[in-house]
Amino acid sequence: MAGAGLSTPSGIPDFRTPGTGLYDNLQKYNLPYPEAIFDIHYFMMDARPFFTLAQDLYPGVNYKPNVGHRFLRLLHEEKKLQMVYTQNIDGLERLAGVPDSKLMEAHGTFATASCTLCGKIHNPDRVKEAIIDGDIPIMCEAAMCKGKVKPDVVFFGENLPSSFWDYHHHVHFTDLLLVIGTSLEVYPFAGIVDTVGKTTPRVLINLNSVGSLGSRSNDVILAGDLKDSIWSLTKALGWEEKLKNLEEKYDSSEE
Ligand code: APR
Numbered sequence: 001m002a003g004a005g006l007s008t009p010s011g012i013p014d015f016r017t018p019g020t021g022l023y024d025n026l027q028k029y030n031l032p033y034p035e036a037i038f039d040i041h042y043f044m045m046d047a048r049p050f051f052t053l054a055q056d057l058y059p060g061v062n063y064k065p066n067v068g069h070r071f072l073r074l075l076h077e078e079k080k081l082q083m084v085y086t087q088n089i090d091g092l093e094r095l096a097g098v099p100d101s102k103l104m105e106a107h108g109t110f111a112t113a114s115c116t117l118c119g120k121i122h123n124p125d126r127v128k129e130a131i132i133d134g135d136i137p138i139m140c141e142a143a144m145c146k147g148k149v150k151p152d153v154v155f156f157g158e159n160l161p162s163s164f165w166d167y168h169h170h171v172h173f174t175d176l177l178l179v180i181g182t183s184l185e186v187y188p189f190a191g192i193v194d195t196v197g198k199t200t201p202r203v204l205i206n207l208n209s210v211g212s213l214g215s216r217s218n219d220v221i222l223a224g225d226l227k228d229s230i231w232s233l234t235k236a237l238g239w240e241e242k243l244k245n246l247e248e249k250y251d252s253s254e255e
Pocket of ligand 1: 002003004005006008009014015016017021035038087088107180181182183184185186205206207208210224225226227
Protein backbone atom coordinates (compact mmCIF):
# COMPACT_ATOMS: atom_id res chain seq x y z
CA MET A 1 0.00 0.00 0.00
CA ALA A 2 1.53 3.34 -0.98
CA GLY A 3 0.79 7.01 -0.38
CA ALA A 4 2.24 10.39 -1.23
CA GLY A 5 5.18 9.87 1.14
CA LEU A 6 6.56 7.33 -1.36
CA SER A 7 7.04 10.18 -3.86
CA THR A 8 8.45 12.91 -1.60
CA PRO A 9 12.04 11.68 -2.25
CA SER A 10 11.22 12.32 -5.96
CA GLY A 11 10.50 15.94 -5.08
CA ILE A 12 6.70 15.76 -5.05
CA PRO A 13 5.25 17.20 -1.82
CA ASP A 14 2.88 14.96 0.09
CA PHE A 15 -0.46 16.29 1.34
CA ARG A 16 -0.33 16.52 5.11
CA THR A 17 3.26 16.90 6.35
CA PRO A 18 3.03 20.19 8.27
CA GLY A 19 4.66 23.05 6.35
CA THR A 20 5.73 21.20 3.22
CA GLY A 21 2.52 19.23 2.51
CA LEU A 22 0.41 20.36 -0.42
CA TYR A 23 -2.53 21.17 1.83
CA ASP A 24 -0.40 23.76 3.64
CA ASN A 25 0.59 25.44 0.38
CA LEU A 26 -2.60 26.20 -1.52
CA GLN A 27 -3.07 29.80 -0.32
CA LYS A 28 -2.81 31.20 -3.89
CA TYR A 29 -5.96 29.29 -4.91
CA ASN A 30 -8.21 30.89 -2.23
CA LEU A 31 -9.88 27.52 -1.63
CA PRO A 32 -12.66 27.21 0.99
CA TYR A 33 -10.66 24.27 2.42
CA PRO A 34 -7.52 22.44 1.11
CA GLU A 35 -9.19 19.23 -0.14
CA ALA A 36 -11.48 21.36 -2.37
CA ILE A 37 -8.74 21.17 -5.00
CA PHE A 38 -9.73 17.50 -5.42
CA ASP A 39 -13.47 17.96 -4.79
CA ILE A 40 -15.67 17.21 -7.81
CA HIS A 41 -18.33 19.79 -6.89
CA TYR A 42 -15.72 22.52 -6.46
CA PHE A 43 -14.11 21.44 -9.76
CA MET A 44 -17.45 21.88 -11.56
CA MET A 45 -17.61 25.41 -10.14
CA ASP A 46 -13.94 26.35 -10.66
CA ALA A 47 -11.53 23.95 -12.41
CA ARG A 48 -8.56 26.35 -12.36
CA PRO A 49 -6.98 25.29 -9.02
CA PHE A 50 -6.86 21.61 -10.03
CA PHE A 51 -5.55 22.31 -13.51
CA THR A 52 -2.88 24.68 -12.19
CA LEU A 53 -1.72 21.94 -9.81
CA ALA A 54 -1.94 19.33 -12.59
CA GLN A 55 0.34 21.48 -14.77
CA ASP A 56 3.09 21.05 -12.16
CA LEU A 57 2.30 17.45 -11.13
CA TYR A 58 1.80 15.94 -14.60
CA PRO A 59 3.39 12.43 -14.54
CA GLY A 60 6.65 11.90 -16.37
CA VAL A 61 7.20 15.62 -16.99
CA ASN A 62 9.02 16.99 -13.93
CA TYR A 63 9.60 14.03 -11.61
CA LYS A 64 11.15 10.55 -11.72
CA PRO A 65 10.91 7.42 -9.56
CA ASN A 66 13.07 7.05 -6.45
CA VAL A 67 14.52 4.07 -4.61
CA GLY A 68 11.13 3.36 -3.00
CA HIS A 69 9.46 2.87 -6.39
CA ARG A 70 12.38 0.75 -7.60
CA PHE A 71 12.08 -1.44 -4.50
CA LEU A 72 8.53 -2.28 -5.68
CA ARG A 73 9.95 -3.23 -9.10
CA LEU A 74 12.59 -5.38 -7.34
CA LEU A 75 9.88 -7.19 -5.35
CA HIS A 76 8.26 -8.00 -8.71
CA GLU A 77 11.54 -9.23 -10.20
CA GLU A 78 12.07 -11.39 -7.11
CA LYS A 79 8.56 -12.85 -7.59
CA LYS A 80 7.48 -11.53 -4.19
CA LEU A 81 5.04 -8.85 -5.41
CA GLN A 82 1.36 -9.72 -5.38
CA MET A 83 -0.10 -6.23 -5.93
CA VAL A 84 0.71 -2.56 -5.42
CA TYR A 85 -2.24 -0.55 -4.16
CA THR A 86 -1.33 3.12 -4.53
CA GLN A 87 -3.14 6.37 -3.73
CA ASN A 88 -0.68 8.31 -5.85
CA ILE A 89 -1.58 9.85 -9.20
CA ASP A 90 1.99 10.66 -10.26
CA GLY A 91 2.43 7.45 -12.24
CA LEU A 92 5.92 6.87 -10.77
CA GLU A 93 5.27 3.21 -9.87
CA ARG A 94 4.62 2.46 -13.55
CA LEU A 95 7.64 4.54 -14.63
CA ALA A 96 9.79 2.44 -12.24
CA GLY A 97 8.63 -0.77 -13.96
CA VAL A 98 5.75 -2.05 -11.81
CA PRO A 99 3.65 -3.97 -14.36
CA ASP A 100 0.08 -2.78 -15.01
CA SER A 101 -1.20 -6.21 -13.95
CA LYS A 102 0.18 -5.61 -10.46
CA LEU A 103 -0.75 -1.95 -10.06
CA MET A 104 -4.05 -0.66 -8.66
CA GLU A 105 -4.17 3.15 -8.86
CA ALA A 106 -6.99 3.53 -6.33
CA HIS A 107 -7.23 7.32 -6.70
CA GLY A 108 -7.14 7.15 -10.48
CA THR A 109 -4.63 8.19 -13.06
CA PHE A 110 -3.65 10.87 -15.57
CA ALA A 111 -3.19 8.13 -18.18
CA THR A 112 -6.84 8.45 -19.30
CA ALA A 113 -9.34 11.33 -19.39
CA SER A 114 -13.12 11.66 -19.63
CA CYS A 115 -15.98 14.14 -19.48
CA THR A 116 -17.21 14.77 -15.92
CA LEU A 117 -20.79 15.10 -17.20
CA CYS A 118 -21.42 12.49 -19.91
CA GLY A 119 -18.38 10.28 -19.26
CA LYS A 120 -17.18 10.42 -22.88
CA ILE A 121 -13.56 9.20 -23.09
CA HIS A 122 -11.14 11.81 -24.46
CA ASN A 123 -7.65 11.57 -25.92
CA PRO A 124 -5.34 11.83 -22.86
CA ASP A 125 -2.52 13.32 -24.95
CA ARG A 126 -4.78 16.17 -26.07
CA VAL A 127 -5.87 16.71 -22.47
CA LYS A 128 -2.21 16.65 -21.31
CA GLU A 129 -1.27 19.22 -23.98
CA ALA A 130 -4.15 21.50 -22.98
CA ILE A 131 -3.23 21.25 -19.28
CA ILE A 132 0.45 21.91 -19.84
CA ASP A 133 -0.37 24.82 -22.20
CA GLY A 134 -2.83 26.16 -19.61
CA ASP A 135 -5.58 25.94 -22.22
CA ILE A 136 -8.34 25.14 -19.74
CA PRO A 137 -11.12 24.34 -19.00
CA ILE A 138 -11.29 21.52 -21.55
CA MET A 139 -14.86 21.21 -22.82
CA CYS A 140 -16.41 17.88 -23.84
CA GLU A 141 -16.21 16.99 -27.56
CA ALA A 142 -19.68 15.39 -27.56
CA ALA A 143 -22.25 17.52 -29.35
CA MET A 144 -24.74 19.18 -26.95
CA CYS A 145 -22.65 18.23 -23.88
CA LYS A 146 -21.38 21.21 -21.89
CA GLY A 147 -19.29 19.06 -19.55
CA LYS A 148 -15.69 19.72 -18.47
CA VAL A 149 -13.07 17.08 -19.26
CA LYS A 150 -10.52 16.01 -16.65
CA PRO A 151 -7.93 13.25 -16.26
CA ASP A 152 -9.44 10.17 -14.58
CA VAL A 153 -8.06 11.14 -11.17
CA VAL A 154 -10.56 10.18 -8.45
CA PHE A 155 -11.90 13.29 -6.71
CA PHE A 156 -13.60 13.42 -3.35
CA GLY A 157 -17.22 12.68 -4.19
CA GLU A 158 -16.32 10.21 -6.97
CA ASN A 159 -16.17 6.41 -6.80
CA LEU A 160 -12.90 4.51 -6.76
CA PRO A 161 -12.30 2.13 -9.68
CA SER A 162 -14.48 -0.97 -9.13
CA SER A 163 -11.38 -3.19 -9.32
CA PHE A 164 -10.13 -1.50 -6.12
CA TRP A 165 -12.50 -3.77 -4.19
CA ASP A 166 -10.60 -6.85 -5.43
CA TYR A 167 -8.34 -6.20 -2.45
CA HIS A 168 -10.70 -8.33 -0.37
CA HIS A 169 -9.48 -11.24 -2.51
CA HIS A 170 -5.79 -10.28 -2.49
CA VAL A 171 -5.49 -9.84 1.28
CA HIS A 172 -6.46 -13.49 1.84
CA PHE A 173 -3.37 -14.62 -0.08
CA THR A 174 -0.96 -12.04 1.29
CA ASP A 175 2.02 -13.29 3.33
CA LEU A 176 3.06 -9.74 4.23
CA LEU A 177 1.61 -6.23 3.94
CA LEU A 178 3.95 -3.29 3.33
CA VAL A 179 2.46 0.15 4.07
CA ILE A 180 4.68 2.88 2.62
CA GLY A 181 4.39 6.67 2.97
CA THR A 182 0.76 7.21 3.87
CA SER A 183 -1.09 8.86 6.76
CA LEU A 184 -3.96 6.34 6.36
CA GLU A 185 -6.36 9.31 6.68
CA VAL A 186 -8.46 8.62 3.61
CA TYR A 187 -11.00 5.80 3.32
CA PRO A 188 -11.86 3.41 1.80
CA PHE A 189 -8.18 2.98 0.85
CA ALA A 190 -6.94 3.16 4.46
CA GLY A 191 -9.34 0.37 5.41
CA ILE A 192 -7.19 -2.24 3.65
CA VAL A 193 -4.74 -2.40 6.57
CA ASP A 194 -7.39 -3.77 8.90
CA THR A 195 -8.59 -6.49 6.55
CA VAL A 196 -5.38 -8.55 6.41
CA GLY A 197 -5.47 -11.69 8.59
CA LYS A 198 -4.14 -11.50 12.13
CA THR A 199 -1.27 -13.84 11.20
CA THR A 200 -0.14 -11.56 8.32
CA PRO A 201 2.67 -9.26 9.45
CA ARG A 202 2.07 -5.58 8.60
CA VAL A 203 5.25 -3.53 8.02
CA LEU A 204 4.89 0.27 8.16
CA ILE A 205 7.60 2.26 6.34
CA ASN A 206 6.77 5.83 7.31
CA LEU A 207 8.20 8.88 9.06
CA ASN A 208 5.83 8.25 11.96
CA SER A 209 3.28 5.74 13.23
CA VAL A 210 -0.13 5.95 11.55
CA GLY A 211 -3.50 4.21 11.67
CA SER A 212 -3.76 0.96 13.61
CA LEU A 213 -0.17 -0.06 12.77
CA GLY A 214 1.57 -1.12 15.97
CA SER A 215 -1.59 -2.42 17.60
CA ARG A 216 -0.88 -6.05 16.64
CA SER A 217 1.99 -8.04 18.20
CA ASN A 218 3.33 -8.98 14.72
CA ASP A 219 3.22 -5.41 13.34
CA VAL A 220 6.60 -3.92 12.41
CA ILE A 221 7.22 -0.15 12.34
CA LEU A 222 10.22 1.13 10.33
CA ALA A 223 9.98 4.79 11.36
CA GLY A 224 12.05 7.46 9.62
CA ASP A 225 12.83 8.46 6.05
CA LEU A 226 11.71 5.72 3.69
CA LYS A 227 14.94 5.94 1.68
CA ASP A 228 16.89 4.77 4.77
CA SER A 229 14.30 2.12 5.69
CA ILE A 230 14.23 0.72 2.12
CA TRP A 231 18.03 0.47 1.98
CA SER A 232 18.25 -1.22 5.39
CA LEU A 233 15.50 -3.67 4.38
CA THR A 234 17.31 -4.31 1.07
CA LYS A 235 20.59 -4.98 2.90
CA ALA A 236 18.83 -7.42 5.25
CA LEU A 237 17.45 -9.19 2.16
CA GLY A 238 20.87 -9.33 0.48
CA TRP A 239 19.43 -7.42 -2.50
CA GLU A 240 21.65 -4.29 -2.39
CA GLU A 241 23.44 -5.02 -5.69
CA LYS A 242 20.14 -5.81 -7.40
CA LEU A 243 18.60 -2.51 -6.24
CA LYS A 244 21.71 -0.58 -7.29
CA ASN A 245 21.57 -2.25 -10.75
CA LEU A 246 17.93 -1.21 -11.08
CA GLU A 247 18.96 2.40 -10.43
CA GLU A 248 21.69 2.23 -13.09
CA LYS A 249 19.28 0.53 -15.51
CA TYR A 250 16.66 3.19 -14.94
CA ASP A 251 19.12 6.07 -15.26
CA SER A 252 20.46 4.64 -18.52
CA SER A 253 16.91 4.25 -19.88
CA GLU A 254 16.29 7.84 -18.80
CA GLU A 255 18.56 9.36 -21.48
N1 APR B 1 9.74 8.85 4.31
C1 APR B 1 8.79 8.24 5.09
N2 APR B 1 7.54 8.74 5.27
C2 APR B 1 7.25 9.91 4.63
C3 APR B 1 8.17 10.59 3.80
C4 APR B 1 9.47 10.01 3.66
N3 APR B 1 10.42 10.57 2.90
N4 APR B 1 7.57 11.72 3.32
C5 APR B 1 6.31 11.74 3.84
N5 APR B 1 6.12 10.65 4.62
C6 APR B 1 4.90 10.28 5.35
C7 APR B 1 4.27 11.43 6.12
O1 APR B 1 4.80 11.47 7.43
C8 APR B 1 2.79 11.01 6.13
O2 APR B 1 2.52 10.15 7.23
O3 APR B 1 3.94 9.91 4.36
C9 APR B 1 2.63 10.22 4.83
C10 APR B 1 1.93 11.01 3.74
O4 APR B 1 0.60 11.24 4.17
P1 APR B 1 -0.35 12.22 3.32
O5 APR B 1 0.39 13.48 3.00
O6 APR B 1 -1.65 12.32 4.05
O7 APR B 1 -0.56 11.46 1.93
P2 APR B 1 -1.53 10.24 1.65
O8 APR B 1 -1.65 9.33 2.83
O9 APR B 1 -1.11 9.64 0.37
O10 APR B 1 -2.95 10.99 1.41
C11 APR B 1 -4.03 10.15 1.05
O11 APR B 1 -5.38 12.09 0.66
O12 APR B 1 -6.04 14.10 -0.27
C12 APR B 1 -6.03 12.76 -0.43
O13 APR B 1 -6.27 11.80 -2.53
C13 APR B 1 -5.32 12.35 -1.69
O14 APR B 1 -4.33 10.19 -2.13
C14 APR B 1 -4.34 11.27 -1.21
C15 APR B 1 -4.94 10.87 0.12
